Amino acid sequence: MxxxxxxxxxxxxxxxxxxxxxxxxxxxxxxxxxxxxxxxxxxxxxxxxxxxxxxxxxxxxxxxxxxxxxxxxxxxxxxxxxxxxxxxxxxxxxxxxxxxxxxxxxxxxxxxxxxxxxxxxxxxxxxxxxxxxxxxxxxxxIEPVGPVPGDPAGDLLEHAHIEPRMLGRIRALLAKAEATTFPEEAEALSAKAQELMARHTVDAALLAVKSGTAQIPGACRIGVEAPYEEAKAVLLDAVASANRCRSVWNSAYEFSTVVGFESDLEAVELLYTSLLVQGTAAMTRAEAGQRAGGRKRTKTFRQSFLLAYASRLGQRLAETAEHTVADTVAEAPGNLPALVARDVAVTSRAEEMFPRTTTTRLRGATDLAGWEDGTAAADRAHMADASRRSLRR
CATH class of the missing domain: 1.20.120 (Four Helix Bundle (Hemerythrin (Met), subunit A))
Known part of the structure; x- marks a missing residue:
């Protein structure tokens, strides 16, 4: 045959x-x-x-x-x-x-x-x-992100995953955030999930130092598909940065490569997927309000909404992660070198994988109402303040 x-x-x-x-x-x-x-x-x-x-x-x-x-x-x-x-x-x-x-x-x-x-x-x-x-x-x-099947070198790699109990808590928080129809509740739940992820990063860095375990950053690919792929890539980059990872977008093949330690990669994938679901739901509700007022420019509205949502939410995610790390370092200043070493390793790995990257000019957000509604949706998710409120409960 x-x-x-x-x-x-x-x-x-x-x-x-x-x-x-x-x-x-x-x-x-x-x-x-x-x-x-x-x-x-x-x-x-x-x-x-x-x-x-x-x-x-x-x-x-x-x-x-x-x-x-x-x-x-x-x-x-x-x-x-x-x-x-x-x-x-x-x-x-x-x-x-x-x-x-x-x-x-x-x-x-x-x-x-x-x-x-x-x-x-x-x-x-x-x-x-x-x-x-x-x-x-x-x-x-294309750039490989891990070993191929049958490669003996792949069996030698050790990856520290998110502890199952912690992973279950994060998934449960994000599932509730996606399911609720109350924006404030979704904000607090997502913020709490981001804080747990940030705390886990600190714990993982310290554990690796104490145990002497040699870990190296890995990479994974996450789909960034049309429509509105530019806004989605911005959102994924924001989530990756907040979780001490680096993201490189490949527009031709509709994915971003995220570089980081394994547990952080898991966190990025979980949070990005959830925030995309939440953002899409918020956009649909806002668009329904626009249509009720007689507007029909849905494509420009959606593009502007998601770009504003991704841009502003990136700031909120960064604030939550920074506050969490700052609190941890304030409690134990000796933790800082481990985190710095982790960041350096991720940056070095990303530069090794992608020695030549280019910047992309995003298509403009031309719909003012879409930008304002998207910004408002992200503003409601004030990650740092919401995380503190949820922790006190």
């Missing part, structure tokens, strides 16, 4: 138009009684292309994000299948890799099971698989 797949890929993957895809799909389905073998061979070829992508710095979430953006849901499901199949090779996977699982049993059954799941013909499916392959082989090299 390998020769059939070779001919199909040669016809389909190196042409820009759909004629090549159709020619390749025709090759794959030409001998209908051999479809089971073709399906198995396509799985094997997909695993090869994925391995090449991993070695060029990509990770499963990055690939799926790109497939979701550029192709269709059927392509996304097939990409998930290929990732699950490739992951079987390894006894242990890197952190944040994939939870995709093989659902089709033996690989010889994949072709027919795929037809049943997608409820379409073999020719269409063959073309869909080849489109996924074409996307994979065109992926450029």
């Amino acid at each position: 390998r020769d059939i797949v070779d001919r199909a890929c040669e016809a389909a993957l190196y042409n820009q138009d759909d004629a090549g895809l159709d020619a390749g799909a025709s090759v794959l389905v030409a001998e209908g009684d051999r479809w089971a073998g073709v399906g198995q061979a396509l799985l094997a070829r997909g695993e090869e292309y994925l391995r090449q992508a991993w070695e060029r710095g990509w990770r499963p979430a990055d690939v799926l994000r790109l497939v979701r953006r550029d192709l269709e849901q059927a392509h996304l499901r097939i990409a998930e299948d290929l990732i699950a199949a490739e992951a079987r090779r390894y006894a242990r996977l890197p952190e944040r890799w994939t939870d995709a699982e093989v659902w089709w049993g033996d690989d010889t059954a994949y072709g027919e099971r795929l037809v049943q799941r997608e409820r379409t013909d073999r020719f269409s499916l063959a073309g869909t698989v080849l489109e996924v392959f074409r996307l994979l082989i065109r992926l450029p090299s």
